[in-house]
Amino acid sequence: MTSAALTTTSDKDWWRGAVIYQIYPRSFQDSTGSGSGDLKGITGRLGYVASLGVDAIWLSPFFKSPMADMGYDVSDYCDVDPMFGTLADFDALVAEAHRRGLKVMIDQVISHTSDQHPWFKESRASRDNAKADWYVWADPKPDGTAPNNWLSIFGGPAWEWDGVRRQYYMHNFLTSQPDLNFHNPHVQDALLDTVKFWLERGVDGFRLDTVNFYFHDKQLRNNPPLEKIEGATSADAPDVNPYGFQNHLYDKTQPENIAFLKRFRALLDQYDGRASVGEVGDGYRSLATVAAYTSGGDKLNMCYTFDLLSPEFTATHIRRCVEAVETRAADGWICWAFSNHDVTRHVSRFAQPGDDPARVAKIALTLIACLRGSICLYQGEELGLTEADLAFEDLVDPYGIRFWPSFKGRDGCRTPMVWQSDKANAGFSTAKPWLPVPVEHAALAVDMQQDAVGSVLNHYRKTLVFRKAHAAMVEGDFRFISTNQDLLAFTRSSGDETLLFVFNLTREAVEFTLPTDIAVRQTLVLPGFAPRLQGRTVSLEGREAFGASV
Incomplete structure (x- = not known):
């Protein structure tokens, strides 16, 4: 890819007040009859995305991966997994998006890799190879137990014993997702090289997965128990998960992260009009972390937290969250969202018995469109889709399988997009989809709402047009x-x-x-x-x- 890709936009601040549409590639459109969505399928649907009035798309991971965590376990940062297509398919997607006036942001998952990544295979081979220190390794305690009390979000200890090195390695998520050692500058350099690879292919920005998880405490100090803080919101995990019992002082959100984010921003600033949005999961500290990561104009452009991804949809809660942002992150920038691929769809979270789900969807969109900040919309919310109620045998999410039945995981918000109500699998695929298409979703398909004046779909379109017509709503x-x-x-x-x-x-x-x-x-x-x-x-x-x- 030539350097011509560096000038896809003349507006370096396009991200400020932008509306970003998140696409979960596996569930958007299948073009091959495999039962899973792919890049060509997304490209074929970009006309629909543009018709919504959004400014950019965010693609969840499509890199090479064993798919233990649906692509958030990367085995090659610089290639497309065959289930999604090829690098040529990605280049065609970017070209078509730019032709339609859409920016392209991709999910950069750099806090950890797959255990199938060549870096980890080399690292675990011995304690003295070139990449021995590229991951977080530690000796056991004298009694053979894990180095400290850190926990994995997906359940159990954050440490896994490796018989080859006779050490534990750290994993904040699955055991097959070992954490990279950001204290090693060579790791940072290698990761920034992978970012540059995609910048050269013309991407307009990055969503940084678990951006506050990059560094760990070098001393491996134990986390203390979490004391309940009055008015605190945004739990790190559902209450059935012991991860939420700890105050995560040492396994994430370390001060060294600031310097790395400055390196990341300096790389982006070498290119015209590139942007970054970080995912901050930091419990009661989330807004303070957002302020630290987005202030000064030399780190992330914007962040989003889990504050509005809770079940609470009240004036008191919204006001508390917005006031906190306005106070603590006045020099930074927030990206608001009610739904994404990790949480129960917001219509299901916010609707009460007797509510009209469509009305809930409309008021939520109008509200978020009026707040100060950028907006991230999640595929299907513009149709008013509810959370799918799946049977245990249909689950593929390891998080849900681990904590079933008290927590059903994330599959319910990841079911396929519904396009045509009268077609098999609502037009998503001609084969059995990787997750079922609920009957109630098919009734809300795009073709059923496209020409209906009062539909949720057309409410989204009209509201986003209204927002763009008033400068005060975008940056005021x-x-x-x-x-x-x-x-x-x-x-x-x-x-x-x-x-x-x-x-x-x-x-x-x-x-x-x-x-x-x-x-x-x-x-x-x-x-x-x-x-x-x-x-x-x-x-x-x-x-x-x-x-x-x-």
Whole structure:
């Protein structure tokens, strides 16, 4: 790939306020009849993606992998797994995306590799080979047990005994996902070379998986137990997982990470208009970590946390999260999301018995579109898809299999995209899909919603058009308006434009009296909602939003 790929964009800040659409390649579109999605399938559907009004796509991993963790266990960072296609297929995807005005971000999984990666095979062969120190190895305690009390997110100790080296190696996830040793500068250099490989192929950015997991405490100190902190949100793991019992002071989020992120950013800045978004899973420290990783303009462009990926959908919770970002990360940038490939779909998390799931989907999208920050949407949420309820025998996610039945894992949000209601497997594949297509999902297929005026799909399209039409919504300042009601009220301002938004996230009708210092110049027609303004009183139905120019 020539250096011409370095100039795919003239707007270096395209990411600020961007709407990013996450594609899970295995579940998007099968073009070969294998039962699994692939790169050619994605390329063929980019017209649909562009029609949503998004700015970029984020591709979950498609690299060579044994697929023990669905591609998050990489065995070759610089090639495409045959199940997804070839490097030529990837180049064609990038070219088509750019032709349609879409940026391409890829998932860079560099905290760990597969145990089938050549680096690990060499590292485990002896204690004195060239890559002996490329992974986190440690001697056992005198009684033969693991070096410390660190736990794996996927269950059990974060250490696995290796009989060849007669040492333990660290794994924050599966035993087949050994952690790289970022304290070794040669590891950093090798990883940055793989990043450069994709930059040269024209990618516009990277989503950094588990970005705060790169470094570990060199002294291997034990984590203390977690003390409950009042108002703390964003647990690292479901409550059935003992991982959440620890305060993870030493196995992640180490201070050395800052210097590496600066190296990463310096590489990106050699290319025109490249961006990065980091995934921060750090419990009650998440927002402080976001602030540290995105401040100063010399590290990550933006981060996202798990704060809005919780089951709570209330004015109090949203306000707490947004205020924390505005206060702690004022110099940084947040990427908001309600759903992704790791959590229960938000319509299922937020809907209560008797709710109309479509209305929940619409109010959630309108809200996130009005917040200050960038947005990440997850494939299928624009159709109002709910979490799939799968049988144990259908599960492939090792996390869900490990903790079944108290936790069903992540397969329920990863089922195939539904395109055509009257076709086998809803048009995803002509073969048996790798995960079942729920009947209730097929009824929400794209072809059923495409021309329906009030569909969730068209609500997404109209709302994203509305967002782009107002500069204040994309990058404008943010200010909450005090209210003693269970409502969210705030303004967004940019230049001469100030917009007021009021959200009733409850199921009951309410009235909101405008503050005396706010005068409505013109009400805004928010797609999908029709609140009433009489005098200075706004009447909102349950799950309804109001907007005005003030």
